[in-house]
Amino acid sequence: MAADHLPITKFEDKIMETVKANPVVVIIGETGSGKSTQLSQILHRRGYTRSGSIAVTQPRRVAAVSVARRVALELGVRLGDEVGYSIRFEDQSSEKTRIKYLTDGCLLREILSNPELNQYSVIILDEAHERSLNTDILLGLMKRLVKMRSSNLKVLITSATLDGVKVSRFFSDCPILNVPGTLFPVEKLYSAKRPASYLESSLQTALDIHIREPPGDVLIFMTGQDDIEKMVAKLEERIGHLEEGSCLDAIVYPLHGSLPPEAQVLVFSPAPPNCRRFIVATNIAETSLTIDGIVYVIDCGYVKQRQYNPTTGIYSLDTVQISRVQADQRAGRAGRTRPGKCYRLYPSSVYLEELLDATVPEILRSSLAGCVLYLKSLDLTDIDILRFDFLDPPSDDSLEDALRQLYLIDAIDENGLITDIxxxxxxxxxxxxxxxxxxxxxxxxxxxxxxxxxxxxxxxxxxxxxxxxDKDKKRKQPxxxxxxxxxxxxxxxxxxxxxxxxxxxxxxxxxxxxxxxxxxxxxxxxxxxxxxxxxxxxxxxxxxxxxxxxxxxxxxxxxxxxxxxxxxxxxxxxxxxxxxxxxxxxxxxxxxxxxxxxxxxxxxxxxxxxxxxxxxxxxxxxxxxxxxxxxxxxxxxxxxxxxxxxxxxxKLSGGMRANKVPEFNGNPQTESSKNEAPESVMEPDNHDSKIQAARERYLARKGKK
DNA sequence: GAGCACTGC
Incomplete structure (x- = not known):
C-alpha cells in the first residue's frame, strides 16, 4: 500500500515549497506519476486540511470513485469518513471528510449554493488537459476565486500533457512543475503516405504484428461502431486463414460505448495462454478505459467529434483528424507494462505539421445556453458575463446564440438580465x-x-x-x-x-x-x-x-x-x-x-x-x-x-457588439486536398465555414504564443 | 425515409 515508489513522492518538498509561495500552481504529471492519488495526500500531510478540506475534480464518475477508494485504502480510513467522493446520485462524504473527489459537474453545482467554496482550502482540477466544458468553466471561476480568497485558497491544476505555458499565462504566469511518469518508451512507426483505406491498412498492420512480432496485445483505434464491426469480422476471417501453428492463437474484441456493459467487461478478462488479444476500439480506450497488457497500438489518426454551429443551430458528427495530444495519448497506451510500439497510419509530416497541438476544447464546439445561464445565475457582479475570462474564449456568434435562446425561453430579460424563471x-x-x-x-x-x-x-x-x-425492409409495421x-x-x-x-x-x-x-x-x-x-x-x-x-x-x-x-x-x-x-x-x-x-x-x-x-x-x-x-x-x-x-x-448582450475586437481573418489551413480522408471516413469536418472559422481562430491564438 | 465518438449535472 506504500506509495513511496511513485515519482511524485520524490517531489514532495519542491511541490510544497511552490504551493506555499503561490496561490496557483500547474503540475504536469505524466501517466503513472501518481498525481491523482498522491497530491491530495501530500497536502493533507502538510497541514492543508486543518482550515478546510481538499476538493479534487475528475471529468468522469468512475475515476472519482476509484481514486477516492484508492486514497482511503492508502490512508487506512473508511470511505466516506476522512476520504470521500461525490458524484451525481451518490454522495459518499460527511462532516469528517478532508479529501473529497468529485466530478467537475458536481463542483459546479456546489458553487451554486456556496459561490466562494469556503469549505475548501485547496481545489485541485485534475485531468485539465481534457478540457471538458465543465473544467473550462471551473478554470475561469478559479481565476476569480483566487483573487477573492488569496489568503486562504490554493488552486492546483494538474494534467498529463496540457500546454502548461498557456494555463500558466492564464493564471498570471504561475509556476509550472513537471513530474515524470513511469511510462515505458513507445517506438512510433509512421506510414509513408496516408492509406487509401485506413480500414485495410489497419487490418494489414494488425496481421503483420501478429505474424512477426513477439507476444503482446494489440489495441486498434477506429472511429466508430460500423468500422469496428467490419474490422472485427475481417480480422477474425484473415487470422482464421493463417497456417495453423504458424503463430499464436488470437482473439478479437470490439470495444465501444454502445456495447452492453457485459460485452465491455470482456476486454478486462485475461487472455488464454498462448493467445494474442486484439482490441478494436473507439477513443473510449484513449482515456475512459485502461486495458492492461497492450504492447502494440494502431492509430488511424481520426476521431468522430460532435460540433455545434451557433449560426444555424445544427449539430453534426464529423470525422476529424486527431490532435497531437490525442496521438500521444493513444501511443502511451502501448507503454504501460513494458516498452511498446505505435503504428501511426499517417506520415510523420502529418503528425508534425497538420495535426492540431490539442483537441479543440469542448467549449468551442458546444451550444452555450446552459453555460451562460449558469454563469448568469452566479451574479458575478464585477464583470460582464460576455467577457468572462475563459482559457479559450468562445466566439461572439456562439455567445449571442446562447443569449437569444435564453431570452426566447424567458431565462433572461430583454436587457440580458437573469429572470426569476x-x-x-x-x-x-x-x-x-x-x-x-x-x-x-x-x-x-x-x-x-x-x-x-x-x-x-x-x-x-x-x-x-x-x-x-433487418433485411426485410418492406415491413413497415413497428x-x-x-x-x-x-x-x-x-x-x-x-x-x-x-x-x-x-x-x-x-x-x-x-x-x-x-x-x-x-x-x-x-x-x-x-x-x-x-x-x-x-x-x-x-x-x-x-x-x-x-x-x-x-x-x-x-x-x-x-x-x-x-x-x-x-x-x-x-x-x-x-x-x-x-x-x-x-x-x-x-x-x-x-x-x-x-x-x-x-x-x-x-x-x-x-x-x-x-x-x-x-x-x-x-x-x-x-x-x-x-x-x-x-x-x-x-x-x-x-x-x-x-x-x-x-x-x-x-440590448441582450449589453453592448457587446459595439466594443467588439476585430476578429481574426487569416486563413492558415484552408488547403484541404491533402486532408482528404480515405474511404469510409467522411471529409474531415469543415464543409462548414463557421466551424472552420472557429478552428482557425483557435489555431491563430495558439500560434501567437 | 435514415444510421449514433465520448463525457457530465
Whole structure:
C-alpha cells in the first residue's frame, strides 16, 4: 500500500515549497506519476486540511470513485469518513471528510449554493488537459476565486500533457512543475503516405504484428461502431486463414460505448495462454478505459467529434483528424507494462505539421445556453458575463446564440438580465429548454408528465431497435407494440413508454421484450427522482408530481404537456412549408429542415404534418433533421414569435457588439486536398465555414504564443 | 425515409 515508489513522492518538498509561495500552481504529471492519488495526500500531510478540506475534480464518475477508494485504502480510513467522493446520485462524504473527489459537474453545482467554496482550502482540477466544458468553466471561476480568497485558497491544476505555458499565462504566469511518469518508451512507426483505406491498412498492420512480432496485445483505434464491426469480422476471417501453428492463437474484441456493459467487461478478462488479444476500439480506450497488457497500438489518426454551429443551430458528427495530444495519448497506451510500439497510419509530416497541438476544447464546439445561464445565475457582479475570462474564449456568434435562446425561453430579460424563471432553471441539471418546460408544466398541472419526458430525453439512447439490420425492409409495421405518442410526436412517445414500464412495476423483462436499454431506463428513473426533489425545493409550494389521470380525454390530447413543451422549446420552433412536409425553423436565422424519419409524428388524413412543431435538436447527417419533435398549436407559438420580433441582440448582450475586437481573418489551413480522408471516413469536418472559422481562430491564438 | 465518438449535472 506504500506509495513511496511513485515519482511524485520524490517531489514532495519542491511541490510544497511552490504551493506555499503561490496561490496557483500547474503540475504536469505524466501517466503513472501518481498525481491523482498522491497530491491530495501530500497536502493533507502538510497541514492543508486543518482550515478546510481538499476538493479534487475528475471529468468522469468512475475515476472519482476509484481514486477516492484508492486514497482511503492508502490512508487506512473508511470511505466516506476522512476520504470521500461525490458524484451525481451518490454522495459518499460527511462532516469528517478532508479529501473529497468529485466530478467537475458536481463542483459546479456546489458553487451554486456556496459561490466562494469556503469549505475548501485547496481545489485541485485534475485531468485539465481534457478540457471538458465543465473544467473550462471551473478554470475561469478559479481565476476569480483566487483573487477573492488569496489568503486562504490554493488552486492546483494538474494534467498529463496540457500546454502548461498557456494555463500558466492564464493564471498570471504561475509556476509550472513537471513530474515524470513511469511510462515505458513507445517506438512510433509512421506510414509513408496516408492509406487509401485506413480500414485495410489497419487490418494489414494488425496481421503483420501478429505474424512477426513477439507476444503482446494489440489495441486498434477506429472511429466508430460500423468500422469496428467490419474490422472485427475481417480480422477474425484473415487470422482464421493463417497456417495453423504458424503463430499464436488470437482473439478479437470490439470495444465501444454502445456495447452492453457485459460485452465491455470482456476486454478486462485475461487472455488464454498462448493467445494474442486484439482490441478494436473507439477513443473510449484513449482515456475512459485502461486495458492492461497492450504492447502494440494502431492509430488511424481520426476521431468522430460532435460540433455545434451557433449560426444555424445544427449539430453534426464529423470525422476529424486527431490532435497531437490525442496521438500521444493513444501511443502511451502501448507503454504501460513494458516498452511498446505505435503504428501511426499517417506520415510523420502529418503528425508534425497538420495535426492540431490539442483537441479543440469542448467549449468551442458546444451550444452555450446552459453555460451562460449558469454563469448568469452566479451574479458575478464585477464583470460582464460576455467577457468572462475563459482559457479559450468562445466566439461572439456562439455567445449571442446562447443569449437569444435564453431570452426566447424567458431565462433572461430583454436587457440580458437573469429572470426569476432563469434562476429556477439554473438549479435544474437539464438543458435550458427542458428546465423551462418543467417550470411551465408545474403551472399547467402536468409536472409529473414533464418530469418523465425530461428524464427520458436526458438519457437519449433508450431504443435498441432500428439498429437491427433487418433485411426485410418492406415491413413497415413497428417491430414491437410500443406506444406511438398518439401521433403527437416523440416526446409523448417517450412519456408513454416510461408510463407503460411504470405500470408493470418497472419490470426489467418488459424492457428486454421491448428492445429497450435496461441501463438507460434505470438511469432515467434516477434522474426523474432527482428532478422531482429539486422541483419540490425550488417551487416552494406544493408540487403535483403524481400522474394526472383525471380526464381520459385530456390525457390523450396531452394538451397541457404540449403547451409546456412549446413554452420550454420556444427557441426550437419550426413551421411547416405550405406545399409540402418540409419545415423552416423560426429562429434568428431560418433553416430548412425535415422531421427525422425515425420520428413517430403523424400526418393528418391529407398527409399533412402539423403546422407547428418544437424539436429537441437539429442534427445534420445527409441533411438537417429535427430529432425528437412534438406537435404544438399555432395559438401557443404566436406570443413567442412576437418576442422574437422584439429581440435586440445589442440590448441582450449589453453592448457587446459595439466594443467588439476585430476578429481574426487569416486563413492558415484552408488547403484541404491533402486532408482528404480515405474511404469510409467522411471529409474531415469543415464543409462548414463557421466551424472552420472557429478552428482557425483557435489555431491563430495558439500560434501567437 | 435514415444510421449514433465520448463525457457530465
Amino acid at each position: 432563469g434562476r429556477k432553471m439554473a438549479e435544474l441539471p437539464l438543458d435550458p429548454s427542458l428546465s423551462r418546460t418543467l417550470i411551465e408544466a408545474n403551472e399547467l398541472g402536468c409536472l409529473s408528465q414533464a418530469l418523465t419526458v425530461a428524464a427520458m430525453l436526458s438519457v437519449e439512447t433508450t431504443f435498441l431497435h432500428n439498429r437491427r439490420k 417491430v414491437s407494440d410500443l406506444p406511438n405518442g398518439s401521433g403527437w410526436g416523440d416526446h409523448i412517445q417517450l412519456l408513454q413508454i416510461y408510463e407503460n414500464w411504470a405500470e408493470v412495476g418497472y419490470d426489467r423483462n418488459w424492457l428486454i421484450d421491448n428492445d429497450l436499454q435496461v441501463r438507460s431506463m434505470k438511469f432515467a428513473k434516477d434522474i426523474r427522482k432527482q428532478l422531482c426533489q429539486i422541483m419540490q425545493k425550488i417551487a416552494k409550494g406544493a408540487v403535483d408530481v403524481q400522474s394526472n389521470h383525471r380526464h381520459k380525454e385530456s390525457r390523450l390530447q396531452y394538451h397541457g404537456l404540449r403547451k409546456a413543451l412549446c413554452q420550454g422549446y420556444g427557441n426550437l420552433l419550426a413551421e411547416r412549408m405550405i406545399h409540402h412536409n418540409g419545415y423552416r425553423t423560426l429562429g434568428h436565422r431560418s433553416q430548412l429542415v425535415q422531421v427525422h424519419p425515425s420520428s413517430v409524428l403523424e400526418s393528418d388524413e391529407d398527409g399533412r404534418l402539423p403546422d407547428y412543431v418544437v424539436y429537441h435538436e437539429l442534427v445534420a447527417t445527409s441533411r438537417p433533421f429535427m430529432r425528437n419533435v412534438c406537435a404544438v398549436e399555432m395559438a401557443w407559438v404566436m406570443p413567442i414569435l412576437k418576442k422574437l420580433e422584439k429581440l435586440d441582440i445589442n
